[in-house]
Amino acid sequence: MHCGDNRPPRKTRQPKQGITGIPLLQETxxxxxxxxxxxxxxxxxxxxxxxxxxxxxxxxxxxRGLYDIPKRLHPETQELYLQDNRIRGLGSMAxxxxxxxxxLDLSNNSITTVSPTALLGLRALQRLSLAYNSLRELDKxxxxxxxxxxxxxxxxxxxxxxxGALGESLRNLSHLGLSHNKLTRLDRSLLEVLTHLDSFTxxxxxxxxxxxxIGLKLWLETFIxxxxxxxxxICTQPEEMKNTDLQKVxxxxxxxxxxxxxxxxxxxxxxxxxxxxxxxxxxxxHAHPSSHAIHVPMAMGEGFGGGGGGGxxxxxxxxxxxxxxxxxxxxxxxxxxxxxxCGIVFLMMLAAAVYGCAYAAIMAKYQRELxxxxxxxAAKGTDHAKADEKELLENAIA
Numbered sequence: 001m002h003c004g005d006n007r008p009p010r011k012t013r014q015p016k017q018g019i020t021g022i023p024l025l026q027e028t029x030x031x032x033x034x035x036x037x038x039x040x041x042x043x044x045x046x047x048x049x050x051x052x053x054x055x056x057x058x059x060x061x062x063x064r065g066l067y068d069i070p071k072r073l074h075p076e077t078q079e080l081y082l083q084d085n086r087i088r089g090l091g092s093m094a095x096x097x098x099x100x101x102x103x104l105d106l107s108n109n110s111i112t113t114v115s116p117t118a119l120l121g122l123r124a125l126q127r128l129s130l131a132y133n134s135l136r137e138l139d140k141x142x143x144x145x146x147x148x149x150x151x152x153x154x155x156x157x158x159x160x161x162x163x164g165a166l167g168e169s170l171r172n173l174s175h176l177g178l179s180h181n182k183l184t185r186l187d188r189s190l191l192e193v194l195t196h197l198d199s200f201t202x203x204x205x206x207x208x209x210x211x212x213x214i215g216l217k218l219w220l221e222t223f224i225x226x227x228x229x230x231x232x233x234i235c236t237q238p239e240e241m242k243n244t245d246l247q248k249v250x251x252x253x254x255x256x257x258x259x260x261x262x263x264x265x266x267x268x269x270x271x272x273x274x275x276x277x278x279x280x281x282x283x284x285x286h287a288h289p290s291s292h293a294i295h296v297p298m299a300m301g302e303g304f305g306g307g308g309g310g311g312x313x314x315x316x317x318x319x320x321x322x323x324x325x326x327x328x329x330x331x332x333x334x335x336x337x338x339x340x341x342c343g344i345v346f347l348m349m350l351a352a353a354v355y356g357c358a359y360a361a362i363m364a365k366y367q368r369e370l371x372x373x374x375x376x377x378a379a380k381g382t383d384h385a386k387a388d389e390k391e392l393l394e395n396a397i398a
Contacts, residue, residue, distance in 0.1 A: 045074035052077075061085070069094050079103040083129070086110055090118035100124055107153070108132040116141040127151040131177065135159055143169035153177040155201060162186065167193035179231065180204040188215035197223070200230045209235035209246055217246050 046052035047070035050061040059077050061070055063084040073080070077098040087109040095101060099121045107129045116139040119125065125146050131153045140163035143149060149169065155177040162178075167190040170176070174196055183205040200223070207213065220230060224247075233246035241249065 045072055047072055071097075073097045075099070077101055081105045083107040083109070089113040089115075091115050092117045093120050094118045096121055098122075103127045105129045106133070110134060112136070114138065114142060119143065120145060122146060123148065125149055129153040130157070132156040138162065138166065140165035142166070147172065149173060150196075151175045155179040155181070157181050159183060162190055164189045166190065170194060172196055174198045175200075177201045178205070182206060184208040184237075185212045186216050188219055191216070191219045198228060200228065202233050203231045205233075206236045207233050207246065208237040209241050209244070209249060210238070213246065217249065220247060 046059065047061070049064045049066060049070055050059050052059050052074065057074070057076055057078040059073060059080050061080070061082050066082065066085040066087060068087060069082070069090070075097060078100055080095075080098060080101055080103070083105050085108075087106065089111060090106075090113070092115045094115070095104070095118070101122060102124055104122070104125060104127070108131070111130065111133040112135065114130075114135065119128075119142060123145060126148055128149060128151070133156075135154070135157040136159065138154075138159070143166060146169055150172055152170065152173055152175070156179070159178070159181040161183060164187045170190075171193050173194055176194065176197060176199075179201040180203070183202075184207060216233065220233070224230065235241040235244045235246060235249070
């Protein structure tokens, strides 16, 4: 400013203020950064081999040629699809990055081994598919910590069996897929815990329909009676029962099983108990579809179709003379008839007792009356005798 210049000093332009008092440009930058931060976080947590949806929390890694579980999965992932890849095994805590996952699909891979702790931490898992792999066995600890599983698909593998201890983790299952494996039998203790099961696939397994499978037959009949859905159990052994559905095999063919075979005996005990409970719930309005065919093993032997060659550790067959089977309906009828006869006998004995008491009372009364009459007669006889003596005395005096 020059001397003598009376012009007012020039004002310095101030930046516009935002609502928060921060310069508008800086406030806009902060808002943009806050808006982009979740997207940047999601993109950082989505593996480059997969596609991720931040809204539905779904991660899709199907058909990407993966050999291992992808890394850097978002911890809030709820659905993970890994089918149609080349994964060969699941290591310990393979899914520790996604503890909230509900659906896990690993079908159509090349999985041959699964660590007992591969699913550790997945306490919210509801659906698990390991179908179309090369699994030969499952460790009993695999599903140990999981109690929410409702759908398990193990079809199209090479499973020889399932451990009985696995059942504790399957209590809430509504669907179990075991078709197209190498199962020859199933432990009934595993089946008994499947109280919520609605559908069961068992087809295309080499079922050996001998005494070891009677438990499955009885359980299936109860399962179907309750409204469950099952496809089929086609026998492949012994030869005379090949291509026969287990549900259509008559119980008479199981009577050559040894009476001491605990598989058969305990299967019958469990089945009869289930039948009793079912009848109690239905108040006798419905009859069990197999109530007329339950028999008690009477003969000796184990399995049928001869012995040697099974190779599965099953007892050998020993055909014996077949005894006449004891039909459950006949047994029940016998019990009812016996009860009716005993009731009639009891009523007859009661009537005889009442008659005896009444007869004794009548006879006692009769005896009392007789004695009283005798006393009256004796008294009258005495009076007559005195009268006669008096009359004789008066005649003599006269």
